[in-house]
Each structure stands twice: as C-alpha cells, then as structure tokens.
Amino acid sequence: MDAERSAVVTCTGCAMFVFLPQDRSDFVCTKCKLISILEEKIQGLEKRVSTLHSIKENEEFLDRRQDRLQRAQCCEDSEQAAQRGQKTSEDNWRHVTSRRGKSMRQVHVQETHIQMSNRFHVLSTGTSAESGVNDASEGTEQKETPLIGRHEMHSPRDGGSTTTTPKRRRRVVVVGDSLLRGTESSICRPDRENREVCCLPGARIHDVTERLPRLIKPSDRYPFLLLHVGTNDTAKNDLERITADYVALGRRIKAFEAQVVFSSILPVAGKGRGRDRRIVEVNEWLRRWCRREGFGFFDHGMVFQEEGVLGRDGLHLTKRGKSIFGSRLANLVRRALN
Template sequence: MVSTRHGALCRRSVHTQTEYPLKNAAVQVTGCRECQSLFLPSAGGRDAACVRCEQVDDLIRMVAELKEEVERLRAIRECEREIDFWSNSLQGLKERYRGETPQMGVDTLPSRRRAEGGDLGAEEKWKQVPARHRRRCPPLPTPPSQVPLQNRFEALENERSTETEEEVESVPRRTPRVRRSTPHIRTASTKNERRVIVVGDSVLRGTEGPICRPDPTRREVCCLPGARVRDIAKKVKHLVRPTDYYPLLVFQAGSDEVAKRSPKAIKRDFRDLGRQLRGSGAQVVFASVLPIGGMEAERCAVRINSWLRDWCDRHNFGFFDHGKVYATPGLMAPDGMGLSRRGVRILGQELAGLIDRALN
C-alpha cells in the first residue's frame, strides 16, 4: 500500500512538471526596418524586410525604369522631328533651286557627282583640257528687197479720222478740279519784340485786363462771341502780321460749339487750323475746351480734350489744360452757358500766367 501511494505521488509530480513549460512558452517575433511592422523571423534567422516593403521597393524600381524609358522615347521623338524638319526644308530648297536653274542637258555639278559615284579612280589623274574657241555666228542672211505696199482704202480712212476729230472737238472738255491748298501764315525772321495774340470765343470776354496789363502794346486779346474753330481759322490770318517775329498765339476755342456740334466736326476744324499754322514760325498753344452747356457738353469736352492733347504732341503744338478748375461751384454762370465774373477773372489770370511762362 505504501509503495502504491508513493508511485501515485511520483506520477502526479511528473505530470505537474511537464505542464509548467507549456504554460510559460512564447512566440518570438521581430520588427521591419522600413515600416516598423512585426513579422515572424525567417528560418535562417537573418534580419530581412517584410513582404510589403519588398513589393513597394519593386514598384518604385519599376516606376524609375518606366520614367527612364519615357525620357528616352521623348528624346528619340524630338530627334525624329528635327530630322523631318530639316529634310522637308532641304527638299523645298532643292525644288526651288531646280525651278530657278535653267533646264540644261549639262550636269551643273560634275565634280561632286563623280566624287559621290566613284567615277574618278584612285589611280587616275586630272588632265588639263585646253580652252575651246568660241564659235563664230554665221552672218545673217541679207533681207529681201522691200515690196512696195499700197492701201486702196486710204482715202476712206482719212475721211473717218477727220470726222472723229471733229466729234471729239465738239464734245465739251471737263476742266480738272484743282485742289485748293491751305493758306499758310508767314512771319518775319528778323529778331524783334514778340507779340502775344490770344484768340477765342465768348469765354474771353472780360479777360483783357489781366492778360494785357503787363504790356498793352505787345499783347492783344481777340474775342469772337459765338465763333467756331473754323471762324477763328479765317480770322487769325488777318491778326498775324508778316513783320512779326516768333509771335505767341494762344487759342481758347471750341467752348461755344461743344454743346451744338459733334466731336468729329470740331476735330476736323482743329486739324484745318493746325495745317494753316504749321511752319509759320510762331509759337502756338491750344487751351483745353471748357465744358459750357450742361452734362452732354461736359462729356463731349472730355473726349475733345483727350484727343487735342495727343494731337498737339504729334504736331509740336503747345497744350494748356485747365483741368477741372471750372467745375468748382461759383465759377460758372447760373444758367451754365458761360463763366461767372469770378470764373472770367480766374481764366484771365491763368492765361496771363501761361503767357509769362512762355515769354520767359
């Protein structure tokens, strides 16, 4: 009995010893160097990358190879395009050369063709050929004796020509239209005291004092109420004398017609006036058109002044811009059809300052 119990205890203890290692057993894993993910180690025990990283490396390698192939194909395509371009250009030049070269049976480039075809052997030598004498042209045959010719209908032709001349003379002839040249203003080249002439429409009424007070004998204001630019062009040739030396002409025009006429007609009149003044030997200054006549006149004046500035620059005329000074309240008349007393005084002072700067 005692032995049996001892054997049972030994078996139980042995069983217990074999169970302990099973409970404490663990699985050994390692980490990837690239993505830091866990995976089972290989049989060899080497530290390798995971399958996912290997696939990514293969894909990157394939993409790099594809990029290299694409670059190579692009380079080949560019070379083919350049070759096609030069071949087409050479073909066009060849056709053009063939069209310009006279069609002759003689080869124009014998030496080149021999070199390309190999006609001239290595052992052969060039031979000197004596110059050929020019053939003399055979003398032209003597012309045959002239046969006298006679027209039986010569008398009838003379009668017809006489009748035609009479009909042409009976038709009234039109006199060609002669284009009238624009009269130009002439001034003297002898140095003398300069005259100042200010010409304009009704806005100049009352500006004589500020303008002419510094030198009444040499300054003149010509106010033409209601006058257009073309009326001023007719008047100015009577104001400038041939004995004047380098006079100063100031034009304040266009204000009376800016609300009545189109900008196109006013520009045409300014061009005619400029042709008359060009080459006259006078210093010409055009002042900007004042917007007198309401909102529509103001818009038209802005367009004309913008054109007038560029036109004066192109033709070496002076341009004086009033700006928006007369948009200030109190400078225009209550009805908007003229300047107030204060506006006239400011206009006179502006033109007087312009004259002083031009003379000095």
C-alpha cells in the first residue's frame, strides 16, 4: 500500500530517481545541489585569479617603466657631471713657458753621520767571566752575571743544566687496623712511590703509637699521616682508657711535624648497645680533641650503616664496603695534598 501511494520522481540534474510522497517535475537531488554550489565557488575563484593576474601584469609594466626612467635620468646626470668636470679642468690649465738664462738651483744636503752603537753587552758565560776575556768590539771587560736567589746560571759548555730541581712530592702514610685491608689500590694508585698503607690486624691505639717511629722517616718533610684506629679498643676498654691512649698517640705524633687526620670509628652490628654507645661517645670526644690539638677529623657519618656494607661478623667490611671506604680515604688524601 505504501509503494502504491509513493511516486517515482526523477532528478532534473543527474536523472536519478527517488520515491517521494508526491510527484515533482522540478526536483533536484542533494548531490546536484552541492555540485552547483561548488561550481559557483569555482567560478568566483577563477574571476579572482584573473583579476590578480591582471594586477600583476600592470605592476610589472609600471616597474619596467620606472626602471627605464631611472636609467635615463642616471645617464643624463652622468653626462652633465662629465661636462662640468671637463669644463673645470680646462679652466685650471695654465700655459707655462721655459725660462732661459737662469740655471736650476741645486740644493745641497749636508751629510750627517749617524753614530750606531749597541748599549747592550753580550751575556758572559762562566768561563769567560772567570778568565776575564775582553770583548773586542767593546773593549771593556765583561762582568760576571750575579746569582739570583739560590738558582745559579750555568753554561752548557761547562756541563751544567739550566733546569731546576723538581719539587719533591709529599709522603703519605695511612696506618690503622684490619679495616684498611683492601684500600691500598685506591689510596696508592696515584703515587705508589710516596704512598704507603700499613694495615695492622687486631691493632689497638697503643700498637699504632709504638709502630709510628718505624713508619715516619727522618727525611720525610711534612708528611701526611692518616690514622684509622680505635675499633678494637671499644670492645673491652672504657671511654677513659680509650681517650688516654689517644692523648698518648697525639704526643707521639707531634714529634714528627706532620699533617695529621684521624678517621672516625666505623659502626659495628650485633655487638650490643653498649658498644654502639661507646663508639658514638669516642667519636664525639675525638672530634673535639682533634679540633683542640690542631689535628684533622674525618667523620664518616651514617655511610657505613647502610645494608650491604658490613660483613656477616658485623665488624669487617664487605667488598662494596671496602670500595666505599677506600674511595673516601683516597679522596681525602687528594684534597689534603692539593
């Protein structure tokens, strides 16, 4: 029934048919409407393009005309300038005739003698200064060059050398207990000849005091002494005994005239709260004592309380802990020497 009511309507543009409720003779589909709109826009764009082309042609024509006028004006100006210059040059010319009977005056220039001499003398060498050889050109006896400070000038002919003696490097001695084992490479690598790490397993403070005279040589000039000791003392000794041993060690060190730095005692694990408290007390006292005595104090802080630094025994260091400890001591030595 619906199909019978609807009518077939054909588009006037594309001849396509659709079903509409009623018949329409002027029907235009949507696609044809869009196409007509696009065609109108295209026509408008074509008109604009043609207008722009005509404007461009007119501008080019005007530019060419302007260039021709400018070139003509320049040529005219240059011709006028040339004519004015030629006229000016003709006005400046004068006719000059030669004068007869008068000879040319000769100008005599008086010769001046310039005295050339050298006010600098040849530097004397050691041989010529001692023998008093006279310089033939000057006729005066050369004087010996005075010595400046402690550096003496030598002539290469005498077998002497003009270079000065290189500055001697300071000696570095690191001494302490078994925690220093494994730090030798980091500390001594920059200068193996003048650096030494003395590891004394199980050593206490009085052991280091007795060992120092064999480590510091009389020929060492202001050596750098780094001490890490005291861990084994905190196991059984009280604070009063430990501080007394440090004071005795300080008196022995002052006889060497060295730059001294004490390293703080590292923490331990699983040894009881009493020992942990004693280590903290010793480090606090050691800090104040070093400041009072003029020694350096290197505090490790909380670095060695992290996991994976202390070994299973809670006393010695792991491989990672030794690497950290050695790097810190090596950096301390580098900063102290620089």
